[in-house]
Amino acid sequence: MREITLSKAVNEAIAEEMRRDPCVFVIGEDVAEAGTPFKVLSGLVEEFGTDRIIDTPISEPGFMGLAVGSAMTGMRPIVDLMFGDFLFLVMDQLCNQAAKTHYMSGGKLSVPLVLRTNLGATRRSAAQHSQSLHALVAHIPGLKVAMPSSAYEAKGLMKTAIRDNNPVVIFEDKLMYQDKAGVPEEEYLIPFGVANIKREGTDITLIGTSSMVQVAEKAALILEAEGISAEVIDPRTIVPLDEATLLASVRKTSRAIVIDEGHQSYGITGEIASRLNEKAFYHLDAPVCRMGAMDVPVPFSPALEDLTVPTPEGVAALARRLVAGEMLHG
Amino acid sequence: MAQAGKATAAKANSEEYLRMYTQMVRIRAFEDQANQLYLSAKMPGLTHMYSGQEAVAVGICEALTVEDKITSTHRGHGHCVAKGAAFKEMFCELLGKEEGYCRGKGGSMHIADQSNGNLGANAIVGGSMGIATGAALSAKQLGTGAVAVCFFGDGATAQGLMYEVMNMAALWKLPVIYACENNGYSEYTKTAEIAAGSLTARAEAFGIEAHTVDGQDVLAVNALTQDLVARARKGEGPFFMELMTYRYHGHHVGDINRTYYRSKEEETLWTSERDPITRLGDWLTQEGLVAAADLEAIRAEVAEDAEAAVAYALAAPYPDGSEVDMHVYAATDPATLQPGA
Numbered sequence: 304m305r306e307i308t309l310s311k312a313v314n315e316a317i318a319e320e321m322r323r324d325p326c327v328f329v330i331g332e333d334v335a336e337a338g339t340p341f342k343v344l345s346g347l348v349e350e351f352g353t354d355r356i357i358d359t360p361i362s363e364p365g366f367m368g369l370a371v372g373s374a375m376t377g378m379r380p381i382v383d384l385m386f387g388d389f390l391f392l393v394m395d396q397l398c399n400q401a402a403k404t405h406y407m408s409g410g411k412l413s414v415p416l417v418l419r420t421n422l423g424a425t426r427r428s429a430a431q432h433s434q435s436l437h438a439l440v441a442h443i444p445g446l447k448v449a450m451p452s453s454a455y456e457a458k459g460l461m462k463t464a465i466r467d468n469n470p471v472v473i474f475e476d477k478l479m480y481q482d483k484a485g486v487p488e489e490e491y492l493i494p495f496g497v498a499n500i501k502r503e504g505t506d507i508t509l510i511g512t513s514s515m516v517q518v519a520e521k522a523a524l525i526l527e528a529e530g531i532s533a534e535v536i537d538p539r540t541i542v543p544l545d546e547a548t549l550l551a552s553v554r555k556t557s558r559a560i561v562i563d564e565g566h567q568s569y570g571i572t573g574e575i576a577s578r579l580n581e582k583a584f585y586h587l588d589a590p591v592c593r594m595g596a597m598d599v600p601v602p603f604s605p606a607l608e609d610l611t612v613p614t615p616e617g618v619a620a621l622a623r624r625l626v627a628g629e630m631l632h633g
Numbered sequence: 634m635a636q637a638g639k640a641t642a643a644k645a646n647s648e649e650y651l652r653m654y655t656q657m658v659r660i661r662a663f664e665d666q667a668n669q670l671y672l673s674a675k676m677p678g679l680t681h682m683y684s685g686q687e688a689v690a691v692g693i694c695e696a697l698t699v700e701d702k703i704t705s706t707h708r709g710h711g712h713c714v715a716k717g718a719a720f721k722e723m724f725c726e727l728l729g730k731e732e733g734y735c736r737g738k739g740g741s742m743h744i745a746d747q748s749n750g751n752l753g754a755n756a757i758v759g760g761s762m763g764i765a766t767g768a769a770l771s772a773k774q775l776g777t778g779a780v781a782v783c784f785f786g787d788g789a790t791a792q793g794l795m796y797e798v799m800n801m802a803a804l805w806k807l808p809v810i811y812a813c814e815n816n817g818y819s820e821y822t823k824t825a826e827i828a829a830g831s832l833t834a835r836a837e838a839f840g841i842e843a844h845t846v847d848g849q850d851v852l853a854v855n856a857l858t859q860d861l862v863a864r865a866r867k868g869e870g871p872f873f874m875e876l877m878t879y880r881y882h883g884h885h886v887g888d889i890n891r892t893y894y895r896s897k898e899e900e901t902l903w904t905s906e907r908d909p910i911t912r913l914g915d916w917l918t919q920e921g922l923v924a925a926a927d928l929e930a931i932r933a934e935v936a937e938d939a940e941a942a943v944a945y946a947l948a949a950p951y952p953d954g955s956e957v958d959m960h961v962y963a964a965t966d967p968a969t970l971q972p973g974a
Contacts, residue, residue: 360797405961411735469962
């Protein structure tokens with residue numbers, strides 16, 4: 304199978320869907336000739352023109368609002384939000400308007416839009432360009448949230464997001480744009496709410512989101528060398544969440560660590576761990592543990608920033624203790 | 634006054650005038666009933682009365698087609714009626730009943746008859762400005778020829794979103810009309826205390842043609858809107874209208890003791906001398922277009938309709954509990970998610 308970058312995979316997904324459906328368009332800052340600062344959309348304006356690849360002023364709430372109205376009236380916008388940190392700027396339009404319109408109208412209006420943005424620290428971009436804010440939107444009923452972990456997922460999930468009749472927020476890890484993975488030439492879509500078992504194991508389940516899937520896979524390799532068999536699962540979408548696959552794994556392994564790059568407190572790791580504790584309690588040999596990012600604004604200095612995110616070594620160390628039956632907080 | 638200049642064409646248009654009169658009376662009757670429902674504790678929550686501002690909603694909506702879109706506000710019953718909604722489904726919505734336009738999930742602040750192009754009332758002040766502008770963007774992209782009207786109050790002009798979307802609407806010549814209903818009060822505060830400079834000048838700064846119109850004169854509002862809608866359809870938009878009007882009730886139905894922010898004399902001046910329904914009615918009779926008795930008959934018929942709709946809604950069933958988690962997500966046909974679909 305050919306290998307392409309995550310950036311190219313996103314670009315292909317959008318181009319294919321724009322060819323398929325004339326109602327799909329892209330709107331955001333520097334999406335046309337510039338192709339975004341990460342160059343993910345390069346080449347699209349040449350094929351689709353500036354009527355469908357629309358450069359906006361630096362007005363995130365404004366173009367988010369336009370997209371909501373446009374989605375309510377027959378179009379399928381893809382909103383390009385340059386950094387995930389700018390979610391705070393669009394919260395009213397996303398959470399009060401887009402997320403609630405279908406419900407508040409008794410099902411009569413719908414908002415089929417995609418908000419594509421990013422997450423991920425360790426790019427030395429400091430506290431306002433490094434956040435992983437997916438938990439904020441996953442909290443709001445009415446929004447779906449996808450978190451691709453490779454180029455393959457990025458393409459398949461993006462195509463599903465564009466065809467979904469709801470507002471979907473899709474978070475790409477900005478440090479993974481140049482990472483390559485096998486992506487078939489032929490068309491495929493990845494359904495929402497279907498987790499992917501990346502690696503089978505018997506001693507502990509490592510659940511990772513986005514780039515934390517790679518962290519979990521690296522941790523599994525470290526553990527394998529020590530005779531510990533780790534299962535690695537990528538939920539792929541956190542709303543909807545494939546709870547059944549996660550539960551089945553944990554019932555088998557009896558231990559789990561949930562790894563995510565959002566802040567640990569009140570985050571995705573806590574939500575997933577809680578569901579596993581509630582529904583697999585009698586199968587557990589150890590508490591389900593959370594490994595999120597530290598509860599600090601992301602610092603600039605590399606010496607500090609690298610301390611804030613989960614690492615393969617950190618995951619392996621915690622897994623080792625769980626498998627050994629250590630009292631974590633005794 | 635604007636009506637006088639139109640006297641020559643008046644006879645030919647008398648049907649339209651009567652329709653505008655009726656629509657204004659319907660809004661007033663709806664609000665009177667809504668107020669009674671609140672005062673008699675039959676309505677859950679509270680509501681914001683549109684009474685006094687009828688000429689704005691009716692003058693504008695009578696210039697629109699069913700394909701044209703509007704976005705409404707927390708004070709949205711008037712827009713909803715004016716865009717063609719029926720009393721029965723509106724009162725059902727107000728009371729949280731299953732047959733309401735939103736199946737009881739929206740209530741007063743989200744009431745809308747979506748099938749008539751109403752994209753919803755919005756409980757975030759200024760929250761719908763992006764939606765209206767987006768509806769204009771899709772009208773342009775799809776080539777439908779539709780126009781979007783964004784209703785908002787003077788209070789909403791203090792929200793930053795308005796300036797972001799007006800900028801884009803002007804850059805891209807979108808068919809949107811920003812209709813600012815200046816009723817003199819931003820909740821419990823005089824507009825003069827929250828708005829620096831002129832509101833129309835703010836739109837003009839983006840190169841948007843702006844008009845100020847007497848919002849108590851339904852014919853003037855309608856004439857201006859007809860012109861702007863026609864021009865917006867031709868790609869000459871966007872436009873901005875400041876409609877000078879007055880809110881007869883408080884900010885909401887519970888805002889009864891309000892002399893600390895506005896005087897009774899001021900309220901009496903507007904209700905007794907500038908009432909939009911009385912003004913149109915007086916003009917119609919003075920011009921000999923209709924007899925006073927006919928107007929009385931319209932009012933009586935509308936009052937009866939409203940009363941019957943209230944009785945119907947009070948007796949109507951609430952939604953079944955199983956509907957609570959229905960409509961959180963829209964369905965997507967699984968067939969469309971297949972490769973090659």
